[in-house]
Amino acid sequence: MNRIDLTGQRFGRLTVVERAGSIDSFAAWKCLCDCGNEVVVASSQLRKGLVKSCGCLQRQKGHEQIAKMRSIALRDGTNVNIASEKTKSPFGIRGISRNNSAKKPFEAKLSIRGKVVLRKTFETLDEAIAARKEAEELYIKPLQEKWKIEDERRRKGSRHRKKRAKKENSHKKSRWHAFLRPAAEFYCILPLNR
Numbered sequence: 001m002n003r004i005d006l007t008g009q010r011f012g013r014l015t016v017v018e019r020a021g022s023i024d025s026f027a028a029w030k031c032l033c034d035c036g037n038e039v040v041v042a043s044s045q046l047r048k049g050l051v052k053s054c055g056c057l058q059r060q061k062g063h064e065q066i067a068k069m070r071s072i073a074l075r076d077g078t079n080v081n082i083a084s085e086k087t088k089s090p091f092g093i094r095g096i097s098r099n100n101s102a103k104k105p106f107e108a109k110l111s112i113r114g115k116v117v118l119r120k121t122f123e124t125l126d127e128a129i130a131a132r133k134e135a136e137e138l139y140i141k142p143l144q145e146k147w148k149i150e151d152e153r154r155r156k157g158s159r160h161r162k163k164r165a166k167k168e169n170s171h172k173k174s175r176w177h178a179f180l181r182p183a184a185e186f187y188c189i190l191p192l193n194r
Helices: 043-047 056-073 125-188
Strands: 014-023 026-033 038-042 096-098 106-112 115-122
Touching: 014 038, 026 043, 038 043, 096 125, 106 125, 115 125
Parallel strands: none
Antiparallel strands: 014 026, 026 038, 096 106, 106 115
């Protein structure tokens, strides 16, 4: 049987150090990751590119994805989705839940910028809904108005940039046409005598 020695070769973030037995009839290799961790991987997984690190690459990508999602969902340190009408609540209203209390079974919650601004229990569902709506008017509505103004400014800015770019491109085009026009006229007035 022909054995391939992978010692010293790099696969992603892994550098093969030495042979480490077998995994499912494939040669296993002890690898050193760039982060300093050691891992044993089957040669088939290394050569096919299925394993590129000790797991640190996947964790890093996960952290980057979470940061990206947070930057999209967060605005001024507030989750934009709190203003969304979509909810998984059985009551059809975001921030309303049921607790185990017999006297006050309904709870209204609202957090803004990581701080809890409403967390109260109520005897009736209508009271909890009213408290949540009042808190939304007090805390969320001013943020929504601010975001709306910012979005309008951003849209106006992008419209102006597009107009400016279009104007610059048309100016470039007219210069190019002005350059070509004399040549075209020159060719048109040439005698056709041969």
